[in-house]
Amino acid sequence: xxxxxxxxxxxxxxxxxxxxxxxxxxxxxxxxxxxxxxxxxxxxxxxxxxxxxxxxxxxxxxxxxxxxxxxxxxxxxxxxxxxxxxxxxxxxxxxxxxxxxxxxxxxxxxxxxxxxxxxxxxxxxxxxxxxxxxxxxxxxxxxxxxxxxxxxxxxxxxxxxxxxxxxxxxxxxxxxxxxxxxxxxxxxxxxxxxxxxx
Ligand code: ADP
Numbered sequence: 001x002x003x004x005x006x007x008x009x010x011x012x013x014x015x016x017x018x019x020x021x022x023x024x025x026x027x028x029x030x031x032x033x034x035x036x037x038x039x040x041x042x043x044x045x046x047x048x049x050x051x052x053x054x055x056x057x058x059x060x061x062x063x064x065x066x067x068x069x070x071x072x073x074x075x076x077x078x079x080x081x082x083x084x085x086x087x088x089x090x091x092x093x094x095x096x097x098x099x100x101x102x103x104x105x106x107x108x109x110x111x112x113x114x115x116x117x118x119x120x121x122x123x124x125x126x127x128x129x130x131x132x133x134x135x136x137x138x139x140x141x142x143x144x145x146x147x148x149x150x151x152x153x154x155x156x157x158x159x160x161x162x163x164x165x166x167x168x169x170x171x172x173x174x175x176x177x178x179x180x181x182x183x184x185x186x187x188x189x190x191x192x193x194x195x196x197x198x
Contacts, residue, residue, distance in 0.1 A: 032168070032193060035180070036179075036182070039064070039140055042097065042177065045136035045137055047101055048104060048139065048140065049062055049101050050062060050106055053082050055089065058148075059148060065101060070095040080103075083103060084105070086123050087104065087126055088123065088126035098140070100134055102139070104126055105123070106151065107145055112155075117155065128167035132173075136173070139175070140178075140179050141164075142179055153188050154192070160189075161196070
């Protein structure tokens with residue numbers, strides 16, 4: 001798996017205090033990292049699933065997570081009664097390396113005037129709130145809503161990074177890892193992080 005250049009630039013021994021993209025150490029203890037890869041393979045406390053409101057599986061990253069976690073994941077999801085857009089619910093990770101999965105339905109892009117940016121921000125914020133409740137120190141997230149739900153990647157990334165920084169500022173998290181399925185998406189994340197440091 002390729003790791004981001006920014007992550008690799010973190011100074012030895014200083015990673016816990018490295019604030020990505022700023023080029024300086026900051027008072028916060030967590031960091032944002034960007035990797036290209038498969039979220040199902042991430043060795044973190046919790047991974048986020050870009051689910052649909054049924055929480056009963058689907059295509060894209062949702063299907064990949066269910067395949068990798070095994071049928072017990074679907075069985076637990078059946079007990080949750082779905083989730084509204086912007087909400088997030090936690091299950092165990094079963095056969096995944098991650099102990100937990102945080103499922104959130106992001107918004108479907110309808111042109112941008114139907115509250116999509118606010119709803120996407122709420123999805124991210126809900127995921128970080130759940131992560132905090134379960135004591136997760138490291139969380140890996142896909143680019144929620146940017147696949148089948150068609151949210152433009154640049155705008156979505158600005159929201160994802162803003163919410164991640166808020167969560168890191170709140171404390172408790174050591175790593176927010178953005179897992180991009182394509183080089184193109186990873187480049188967008190790196191660009192957004194570099195353009196708006198801190
Ligand atoms: P949504 O319906 O929220 O748009 P998708 O699963 O269609 O969800 O896409 C969300 C993002 O997840 C897309 O950027 C897609 O490329 C990415 N993706 C798909 N499979 C994986 C995977 N195994 N690991 C990480 N990201 C993935």
